[in-house]
Amino acid sequence: MSDHASQKATVTPGNLNVLLVGQAGPDAGSLLAQLDSLGYSFQLAATPEQALLAVESDAPDLVIIDATAPDVDPYRLASHVKQLNFERALPVMFACLPKDLRAEIDGRDLGIDDCFAKPIPTDVLAARIRLLLRNRDLERSLRQQNRDYDLLNRELLQARDVLGRELELASHIQRSxxxxxxxxxxxxxxxxxxxxxxxxxxxxxxxxxxxxxxxxxxxxxxxxxxxxxxxxxxxxxxxxxxxxxxxxxxxxxxxxxxxxxxxxxxxxxxxxxxxxxxxxxxxxxxxxxxxxxxxxxxxxxxxxxxxxxxxxxxxxxxxxxxxxxxxxxxxxxxxxxxxxxxxxxxxxxxxxxxxxxxxxxxxxxxxxxxxxxxxxxxxxxxxxxxxxxxxxxxxxxxxxxxxxxxxxxxx
Amino acid sequence: MSDHASQKATVTPGNLNVLLVGQAGPDAGSLLAQLDSLGYSFQLAATPEQALLAVESDAPDLVIIDATAPDVDPYRLASHVKQLNFERALPVMFACLPKDLRAEIDGRDLGIDDCFAKPIPTDVLAARIRLLLRNRDLERSLRQQNRDYDLLNRELLQARDVLGRELELASHIQRSxxxxxxxxxxxxxxxxxxxxxxxxxxxxxxxxxxxxxxxxxxxxxxxxxxxxxxxxxxxxxxxxxxxxxxxxxxxxxxxxxxxxxxxxxxxxxxxxxxxxxxxxxxxxxxxxxxxxxxxxxxxxxxxxxxxxxxxxxxxxxxxxxxxxxxxxxxxxxxxxxxxxxxxxxxxxxxxxxxxxxxxxxxxxxxxxxxxxxxxxxxxxxxxxxxxxxxxxxxxxxxxxxxxxxxxxxxx
Incomplete structure (x- = not known):
């Protein structure tokens, strides 16, 4: 069942690109090892500035912010990343300490998509990531449909306007x-x-x-x-x-x-x-x-x-x-x-x-x-x-x- | 911050309608008490049949399936509920025992939106629910936009076709x-x-x-x-x-x-x-x-x-x-x-x-x-x-x- 559902995501483990934000301490190390064992590509950003730069230039599929990392305000960073990537529907997760209620609550209210306590079993992490990517893909495809509709709509309205002006002129002529x-x-x-x-x-x-x-x-x-x-x-x-x-x-x-x-x-x-x-x-x-x-x-x-x-x-x-x-x-x-x-x-x-x-x-x-x-x-x-x-x-x-x-x- | 974000959801605690699926045992009781303390309306369905009926007739905002309840196959029920409510984007959560990896993994891969271990702090539960409702509202509004566009486009295409046939006839006349x-x-x-x-x-x-x-x-x-x-x-x-x-x-x-x-x-x-x-x-x-x-x-x-x-x-x-x-x-x-x-x-x-x-x-x-x-x-x-x-x-x-x-x- 897991296998079947995971194949629905457009991103397969091989080309999934995860940005992990936090210092390369022992905690980050174990998360990186998990991502690696899942076959995901990943990169590490030590500071919020590096993180924002990487989000901009590398277009990761997912951002995991280690809420326990010093020198990173995870709330501010999460809010920033979500705002900048609204249309891209970029998923953001918090990795926090067990029972970090503030991360669990304020993180979500700020716009992150999931929050998990470290350590997390690797296959649970994978399932959570699949869910986020599924949601992301759905949102993206709905937004894309909207854009496609909007484009078609504009073309149709434009054509209607052109013809409308033509018919208006024709109407003037006929009335004359x-x-x-x-x-x-x-x-x-x-x-x-x-x-x-x-x-x-x-x-x-x-x-x-x-x-x-x-x-x-x-x-x-x-x-x-x-x-x-x-x-x-x-x-x-x-x-x-x-x-x-x-x-x-x-x-x-x-x-x-x-x-x-x-x-x-x-x-x-x-x-x-x-x-x-x-x-x-x-x-x-x-x-x-x-x-x-x-x-x-x-x-x-x-x-x-x-x-x-x-x-x-x-x-x-x-x-x-x-x-x-x-x-x-x-x-x-x-x-x-x-x-x-x-x-x-x-x-x-x-x-x-x-x-x-x-x-x-x-x-x-x-x-x-x-x-x-x-x-x-x-x-x-x-x-x-x-x-x-x-x-x-x-x-x-x-x-x-x-x-x-x-x-x-x-x- | 929590207060601000929670107000963004279209559903406020007062009119949030939660369907809890599971027997009215002590576990369910504590969840119900939590929902009650949050000011949500709720109802209890003891069996999958009751649950599907309640989903159909009462249009709840959220379904929480107690994966520990006997006589309920939470996977089958979740799959059923999600399929039937695809367009409504109805959020479904699992409440499971701590370390129930199968629920955490297969539940998500099956389409549920979140899975939490009992007991869960009430304010964390509330934050998770707010996140699900936010996602639901976004999906619904994107789907609604798509429907609106679709309707408008159909009208425009129809008008274009009518005028197209008219112009084709006019073209025949002029060529004649x-x-x-x-x-x-x-x-x-x-x-x-x-x-x-x-x-x-x-x-x-x-x-x-x-x-x-x-x-x-x-x-x-x-x-x-x-x-x-x-x-x-x-x-x-x-x-x-x-x-x-x-x-x-x-x-x-x-x-x-x-x-x-x-x-x-x-x-x-x-x-x-x-x-x-x-x-x-x-x-x-x-x-x-x-x-x-x-x-x-x-x-x-x-x-x-x-x-x-x-x-x-x-x-x-x-x-x-x-x-x-x-x-x-x-x-x-x-x-x-x-x-x-x-x-x-x-x-x-x-x-x-x-x-x-x-x-x-x-x-x-x-x-x-x-x-x-x-x-x-x-x-x-x-x-x-x-x-x-x-x-x-x-x-x-x-x-x-x-x-x-x-x-x-x-x-």
Missing amino acids: LLPHEMPQLDRFQFAAALRSSAEVSGDFYDIYRLDETHYGFYVADAIGHGVPAALLTIFVKKGIQTRDITPEGYRLLSPGEVLTRLNRDIISEKLSANPFVTLFYAILDVEAASLSYASGGHPPAILLPTDGPVRPLLSDGALLGIFESDFTTGDVTLGAGDQVVLYTDGIEQARADSGKVGLDALLEYLAALPADAPRDAFVTLVEGALDALITDDTAPQRRDDAATFVLKMVP | LLPHEMPQLDRFQFAAALRSSAEVSGDFYDIYRLDETHYGFYVADAIGHGVPAALLTIFVKKGIQTRDITPEGYRLLSPGEVLTRLNRDIISEKLSANPFVTLFYAILDVEAASLSYASGGHPPAILLPTDGPVRPLLSDGALLGIFESDFTTGDVTLGAGDQVVLYTDGIEQARADSGKVGLDALLEYLAALPADAPRDAFVTLVEGALDALITDDTAPQRRDDAATFVLKMVP
């Missing part, structure tokens, strides 16, 4: 690509909100003037979220074609035509891993106060009249980027005070105090403002909608990007 | 946005290569047919690399306008005009953090065998004739996205066998066996192929250029994305 300001029209107001589940978003919206009397706008949702989705949103923003060149100049494409072309465009890029986009696209005719619209697999926009039931603006069209497909264009004439609410399915995370959830929570929230509220109040309300309705305590795996875009006809 | 195949023309050949320093790239190239006789192509380099740069490359790809609507239909924009519009477009987005792009844009007229070109702060393309000196295709133009600026269009007529080499500054990492570096290494590499080599050989050569010239041993902080696009007029 949202409309800087909404068109200021007499009869219509626009406002929008976007809430990302990560630095960059798969949800996106845009609005632009098409000609004297028409404005195009949309809400898009690229599959998934994060970086790949963000790439797709820019693809959509910059890839949407809104007009066709004709012999007479140009003509505006209908929402259905816009989606047909965008769909073909995404398909033609043969994007790997089949990413796709859903999108609700609308064109507002400010003269006619009418809206034409099309959906590429996107939840229908909601017409929210000043009174009367809400009505989804339905139209046929598959999500974009998978199959060649047709997209129908729907039309609706707006009345004074009507709101049209575009949104992405991230709205499912919404929870209102009233108990309503998802889209219902959003519609209730938007309907709360009087139809004749000033533009600023409308904009502030819409821009705050998602933060008001979606809390941060959604489980991470259920978090999604969310966006809403609201058009209101001034009453 | 490179030309799927080059135009197949009788008199001209095209080939390109791109090498990313990260999953996604800030370098990009594209080529497309503009009309019956014109092809537009470019190499772009968005500032930095990684995700923000990748977003900009898509902005550029989808944002480039190549034609103008006119009363007669349309006209192709010159390279200088293309860059003027793209520059305005990027500026108008008011991208945060001032990201910018450099780009070399060219239009090939396949009938006239002429090239018109413009540069937005990009290294000039190189005209590499079959013989004669290489010539940079210089033109004026600042990098894109910072200031309103004009971009001049240059022109050159190509001869049979001529190559035009577009590249990004990542080529600076190139090292040829000949000792040439950077652009010189690339030009030497491209000039090595006979002018009348078949198209496949040309394409293979160009596509392998960056992998051949840029090694993976570039220091990470010096790695950059690199791209080259080569046009060759068939001799």
